[in-house]
Amino acid sequence: MTGEASVAAGSTIDALGQFELHPVLGHLGEALRFSQSPLFMLIAAAVVLVFLYVGMRPAAVVPGRLQAAAEISYDFVHDLAVSTIGENGATFFPFVFAIFFFILAGNYLGLLPFSFTYTSHIAVTFGLAIMVFIISILASIRFQGVGFLKHFLPAGTPVWLAPLLVPIEIISFLSRPVSLSIRLFANMVAGHVLLEVFAGFTIMLAGLGAFGHVLAIAPIAINIALTALELLVGVLQAYVFAILTCIYLREAVAH
Amino acid sequence: MYRTPRLFLFAAPLAAVPGRAVAAGMPQLNFHDPLLIGQVVWGAVIFGGFYLALSRFALPRVERVLTNRRTRIQNDLDVARKAKAEADRASAELLSARHEAAEQARAHVERIQSEARANAEAHAAETAKRLEAEIASAETRITQSREQALSSLSEIATSTTQDLVSRLIGTQDEQTVASAVKRVSA
Numbered sequence: 001m002t003g004e005a006s007v008a009a010g011s012t013i014d015a016l017g018q019f020e021l022h023p024v025l026g027h028l029g030e031a032l033r034f035s036q037s038p039l040f041m042l043i044a045a046a047v048v049l050v051f052l053y054v055g056m057r058p059a060a061v062v063p064g065r066l067q068a069a070a071e072i073s074y075d076f077v078h079d080l081a082v083s084t085i086g087e088n089g090a091t092f093f094p095f096v097f098a099i100f101f102f103i104l105a106g107n108y109l110g111l112l113p114f115s116f117t118y119t120s121h122i123a124v125t126f127g128l129a130i131m132v133f134i135i136s137i138l139a140s141i142r143f144q145g146v147g148f149l150k151h152f153l154p155a156g157t158p159v160w161l162a163p164l165l166v167p168i169e170i171i172s173f174l175s176r177p178v179s180l181s182i183r184l185f186a187n188m189v190a191g192h193v194l195l196e197v198f199a200g201f202t203i204m205l206a207g208l209g210a211f212g213h214v215l216a217i218a219p220i221a222i223n224i225a226l227t228a229l230e231l232l233v234g235v236l237q238a239y240v241f242a243i244l245t246c247i248y249l250r251e252a253v254a255h
Numbered sequence: 256m257y258r259t260p261r262l263f264l265f266a267a268p269l270a271a272v273p274g275r276a277v278a279a280g281m282p283q284l285n286f287h288d289p290l291l292i293g294q295v296v297w298g299a300v301i302f303g304g305f306y307l308a309l310s311r312f313a314l315p316r317v318e319r320v321l322t323n324r325r326t327r328i329q330n331d332l333d334v335a336r337k338a339k340a341e342a343d344r345a346s347a348e349l350l351s352a353r354h355e356a357a358e359q360a361r362a363h364v365e366r367i368q369s370e371a372r373a374n375a376e377a378h379a380a381e382t383a384k385r386l387e388a389e390i391a392s393a394e395t396r397i398t399q400s401r402e403q404a405l406s407s408l409s410e411i412a413t414s415t416t417q418d419l420v421s422r423l424i425g426t427q428d429e430q431t432v433a434s435a436v437k438r439v440s441a
Contacts, residue, residue: 016280016281016282017282019281019282019283020282021282021288021290021291021294022290023290032293033289033290033292033293033294033296033297034293034297035290035293035294037290037294037297037298038293038294038297038298038301041294041297041298041301041302042301045301045302045304045305045308048305048309049305049308049309049313052309052313052314052316052317053313053316056313056316056317056320059316059319059320059323060320061323061324061327067320070317071317071320071321074314074317074318074321075321093314094306094309094310094314095306095310097309097314098302098305098306098309098310102302102305118294118298120283121283121291121294122283122284123283123286123291123292123294123295124294124295124298127295127298127299128298128302131299131302185283189281189283
C-alpha cells in the first residue's frame with residue numbers, strides 16, 4: 001500500500017488510490033507503459049532469484065540458515081508438485097515454483113510501506129490464471145490427445161444425462177481461471193483497503209485533539225493485527241493458487 | 256475461518272465512509288488505462304524471464320546440491336556398511352580361530368589322556384602276566400614238591416611196613432610188602 005495522500009480533504013478516506021498505476025522512469029516509463037506494477041514484479045523476481053543464488057552459493061553438505069531456507073522452499077514446492085500432479089510433477093515443478101513465489105513475493109512486497117501490490121490487480125491475476133488455464137489445456141492435449149474431452153462427461157454417467165452434465169462441466173471448466181484470479185485479487189484488495197482505511201481512521205482521529213490522539217491508538221492496534229493476518233493471507237493465497245494449478249495439471253496429465 | 260471477521264471489518268468502514276471511494280471506481284477496472292494493459296504485457300515478459308531463470312539456472316543448482324548430498328550420504332553409508340561387514344568378518348574369523356584352538360587343545364588333552372591310559376593298561380597287563388608266570392612256576396614247584404612228597408610217602412610206608420612186618424613175623428619179603436603197600440595206597 002502507498003503512504004500517499006490517503007486522506008482526501010481530511011474527511012474521507014481514499015482507500016482505492018493505492019491501486020492506481022503511475023508510470024515510473026518518467027517519459028520513458030510512460031512510453032513503455034512501465035508503471036510501478038511491473039517494477040515490483042521485477043523486484044519480486046529479483047528477490048527470489050537472489051535469495052536462491054545467495055542461499056545456494058555455499059553449496060554446503062551441511063547447510064547454513066539461508067541455504068536451509070532455500071532448500072526448504074525448493075523441497076516444499078517440489079513435494080507439492082510431485083505429490084499432487086503425480087509422476088509427471090517434476091516436469092511442471094519449475095512452473096509451479098515460479099507461480100508460487102511470484103505470487104508470494106508480490107503479496108509480501110505489497111505489505112511494505114510505499115510499495116505496490118501487483119497481485120491486487122485483476123488484470124495481473126487473471127493473466128496468471130489464464131496462463132495456468134492454457135498450459136493445463138496444452139498439457140491435456142499433449143498427454144491425453146483429444147481424449148481429454150471425455151472428462152466433460154464423467155465416467156459412468158447415463159447417456160441421457162449428458163445434455164445436462166456436459167454444459168455444466170464445460171461451464172465449471174471455463175470458470176476456473178475466473179475463480180482462480182478473483183480469489184487472489186479480492187483477498188489482496190480487501191486486505192489493503194482495510195489497512196488503508198484503518199490508517200485513515202488514525203489520521204482522522206489524530207485531528208480531533210488530545211482525546212483523538214488517545215483514541216487513535218485503537219486503529220493502529222487493529223492495523224498491527226491486520227498486518228499479521230495479511231502475512232497469513234499472503235502465503236495462503238499463494239499456496240492456494242499453486243495447489244489449484246497442480247490440481248488442474250494433474251487432471252491434465254492423468255489418464 | 257478467517258473470512259468472517261475479515262469481511263465484517265471490510266464492510267464496516269465501507270459503510271461508515273461516504274461513498275467517494277467506491278464511486279470513484281476501482282483503478283483495477285479502468286481498462287482504458289494503457290498502464291493497466293501494459294502491466295499485463297510486462298508481467299508476461301517478467302514472469303517468462305523469471306520462469307526461465309528458475310528452470311535453467313536457479314532450481315537445477317539447488318537440485319545439484321541436494322543430489323550431491325544424497326549421493327554423499329549414500330556413499331558414506333556404503334563405506335560404513337563395508338567397514339561393518341569387514342569388522343564382522345574379522346570377528347567371525349577370530350571366533351572360529353578360538354574355537355579351532357580350543358578343539359585342538361581338547362584333542363591334545365584327550366590324546367595324552369588316552370596315551371596315559373593305554374600305558375597304564377599295558378603296564379598293568381605286563382605286571383599281571385609276570386605275576387601269572389610266577390604263580391604258575393610256584394604252582395609247578397608246589398606240585399613237584401607234593402609229588403616228591405607223595406613218592407617218598409610210599410617209600411616210607413613200605414619201609415615202615417617192612418619194619419612192622421619184620422617185627423611182627425621176623426621175616427619179610429620185600430617184594431610182597433612193596434606190592435601190598437602199592438595196592439593199598441593206589
